[in-house]
Amino acid sequence: MSEELVSRFERDGEIAVCVIDSPPVNALGKAVRLALVDAVEQANADDSIKALVVRCDGRTYFAGADVREFGRPPEPPYLPDVVNTLEASAKPVITAIHGTALGGGLEVAMGCHFRIAAKAAKMGLPEVTLGLMPGAGGTQRLPRLVGVAKALDMIAHGAPIGAAEARELGLVDELVEGDLAEAALAFARRVVAEGLPIRRTSQLDDKLGDAGNSAIFDDFLARNAKKFRGLDAPAAIVDLMRRTLTLPFEEALKQEREGFLKLRDGPQSKALRHAFFAEREATKIPAIGKDTPRLKIEKVAIIGAGTMGSGIALAFLQSGLSVTLVEVAQEGLDRGVGTIEKTLSRNVSSGRMTEDTARKTRDSLTPTLDFSKVADADLIIEAVFELMEVKQDIFRKLDQYAKPDAILATNTSYLDVNEIAGATSRPEQVIGLHFFSPANIMKLLEIVRADKTSLTVLATALDLAKTIRKVPVVAGVCFGFIGNRLLNVRRVETEALLLAGASPYDLDRVVEGFGMPMGPCRIGDLAGLDLGWTRENSTGNTVKERLCEMDRRGMKVGAGFYDYVDGKPQESPVVLEMIDAFRKEKGVTPRSFSDEEILERMLYPMMNEGAKILEEGIALRASDIDVVWLFGYGWPRWTGGPMFHADAVGLDKVVAGLEKMGHEPAALLRKLASEGSSFVEYDRANAK
Structure with missing residues (x-):
């Protein structure tokens, strides 16, 4: 791609304007980098130009690096050189931010002398989420603009901030409500008319007062020890900033680049970049394209108001859809509605939701004992007991009540979706939507494609996952998917x-040491060891069954693999004795x-x-x-x-x-x- 295709160099009197237009997100690919360097050179070569404005067309400012260049050898001009070129300009450079300025995008903005932003803009350095640190001056320029403590927080956590906070911190100079392009020109004219001095971020030091205080870095690491467990990049970021913020700027930039390259070539960044692309690749399904017909989903019915049903209902309610929640008994329905109400109340009290939003969410829920109320639903999700005969009975009833084009979904975790679909006269409308508990929080949605599921239903399910902020993966039918x-x-x-x-405790310790949030025995206790177990059918052939027979059914009864004291797990001598006896009974000589x-x-x-x-x-x-x-x-x-x-x-x-x-x-x-x-x-x- 040539630079002519991604940029325009315009004049408005004595103000030059470099407009980048490289859809979809103005990523900082080679052509864009060349255009920025050329714009600075043109502006500085023309005596009639007094200032340069850099802005973007389209839906966003520079949203970061060009992901198409990941894994390829970098090509000049390199981003650090581009940022340094902007900052070194002898004429003032004003940049106008809208949408998101992320990663290299924010580094470009910080290389400019003045920054204005639309009120809805967001800014951040999220490189840490890919196992990286900023590599074009971000670790050095951000603390000079917002202070060391805030810069540590933004860089090591990677979370963006809004424009209002950015203005308050000093990251941007002016907020704009109206036309951003006109506001940028007006700001540039004011800079020229008032003879405002060029402010090179690298030369600012009034906010670096904490840079030499080791305690600020130690305290930050201590506060975030749990969040940073197992991760290389956050500790590397903190270490780099501790060492470099008191060094000459050029030396600091050199060390930042070395740190960036070391992380980039390390195993964690490669894995995190794989995860980044894998998530996006999962939505690409052969034979499904933009022209594949979709069904409109506005009304959802959930059958079953238990833990999964109420959680699934919340996922849709919080995404603005109307939900009918169906149960067979008033007690179960009340319990499900109560669960939803408690979650909404917690969200309001914690500030995650306004009272007005909570009220609208409640108003979108229709609890009922009347199965026929599913009749106007565009999507019906069955979330009842994991028993084939129960699920097939529900799908037979859906043939009576559901409208012809309704999607009929099962939330089964293990059962054969083809068998479930076989209970209806319209198997092409049937799909598996396997949510994970708690369904309103967990991000994964396994979309199970049955043999006769239509492409329209599958495409609609993939779009729906995005609507309810889930990460979808399509699976075929087998036990457990x-x-x-x-x-x-x-x-x-x-x-x-x-x-x-x-030992069960060694298994958990090793698996958790690998990085899993819980080991297999703790997970069993949390889920309930008696899932799928009944005393009359127990064979006593596994440790899990023996624990259930001892009424050690998990955390809910205060005893499973662990003893639970005030809700906290403790190793149990009783369990170790039972397992030892079990081995002797089976004729097993234990080994380490x-x-x-x-x-x-x-x-x-x-x-x-x-x-x-x-x-x-x-x-x-x-x-x-x-x-x-x-x-x-x-x-x-x-x-x-x-x-x-x-x-x-x-x-x-x-x-x-x-x-x-x-x-x-x-x-x-x-x-x-x-x-x-x-x-x-x-x-x-x-x-x-």
Whole structure:
């Protein structure tokens, strides 16, 4: 792309204007960088030009780096040089910000001498979310404009701020309500008329008073120790700023660039960038395009007001849709409505929602015991007990009451969606929408495509996920789909390790040390060990069943794998004694396991199952499996997901490890390992 296609250089009297127009988000690709450097050179070469305005057309200011350049060798002019060129201009440079100024976009803005912004604009340095630090002066210029403490917060957390706060902090000089282009010209004329001195950010030092105080950096790390656990970039950012804010500016920039490049080439940034692209890739489904017809979804009916049903209802209500909540008994309906009301009240009291918004949300909910009230719903979601006969009965009733073009969805976690669809006369309208608990908070939505699900229904479901702010992944039909199928493999391995001699507390410690929020035994306690268990059908053949037989059914009864004292888990001698007796009964001589072996036994079988899921076509991409576990199960994002992590470990090592455990490696896994390939390369080769 040539620079002529992305920029215009205009004149308005003695003011020059560089307008960047590079849809969709004015990313700072090579052509844009060239245009900015050329604009500064043109303005400075013409004596009749007194100031330069830099602004963008389209929906946003520079929203960051050009993601198409990720992973490629960088091409000049490099962004740090562009920013330095803007700042070094002998004529004042005024920039006008609208939409979002993120990452390199904000670094460009800070290189300009004056900044004005639309009132709705947002600004930030989110590089840390990709395992990076700013690399074009962000760690040095931001603290000179907003102070050390606020800069630490913005850079190490990556969260953007609004224009009003930016004005208050000194990041921008003026807020604009009307025409931003005209306001920028007026501001530039004022700078010229009043002879305002050029303010180069690199030369400002009045807000660097805390730069030499080590305590501010120590305190920041201590306050955020839990949030930063396992992450390389935040600590590197804090360390760099601690060391460089008292150095000469040029030396500081050099060290920042070195820090940026070290993180960029490190394993965490590669994994986080993989996660970034995987999330976006997951929405791309062959045969679905912009021209695929969609159904209009305005009214939603939820059947079942339990934990999942009320959570799903909240997800739609908070996105502005009308919801009918259906139950068979008044007690259950009242409980579901009460759950929704408590959540709304908490949101109001915490400031996340206004009372007016909460009132409108309540008014959009219609609780009922009358099944026929689903008749005008565009989407009906069944969220009842995980029993096939119960779900099929509901779908048979939906044939009577649902309008012909309504989407009929099941929230099943494991059951065969084809069997459920077979209970209706319109299987093409049936789809699985597997929400994760709590459904109003968890980001993942597994969209299960049954054999006869129409493309229109699938496309509508993908769009709907965006409406309710979920991350969708399309899965085929099998037991547990993508996420729970891998989870079930880990459950089996957990039982095998417990029987062989591992302590439940070591399993949790190792898995949590890897970065998961909870280990398998703590998760079992939280979910309830008696899920799917009944005393009359208990065989006593697993540790989990033995715990249920002892009435240690999890956190809800104060005892499971752990004893719960004031809600806090403590290791239980009773459980260890029971497991030891269980081993003796089974004739097992326990052995010890190293942390490395525990982790391999926890992870490798999951990676193997992921390969089988790919072989069977249940997932379209290995990266889709990663997205499911990143957003649905708390897999540590900085390792990229189970399949990306398998690549990082080395597929040959995974195969050897599985064989040592007595597991048969999946054919695809064995093939990729023998070829020296990877799941990333598999996705690339099979991209559609």
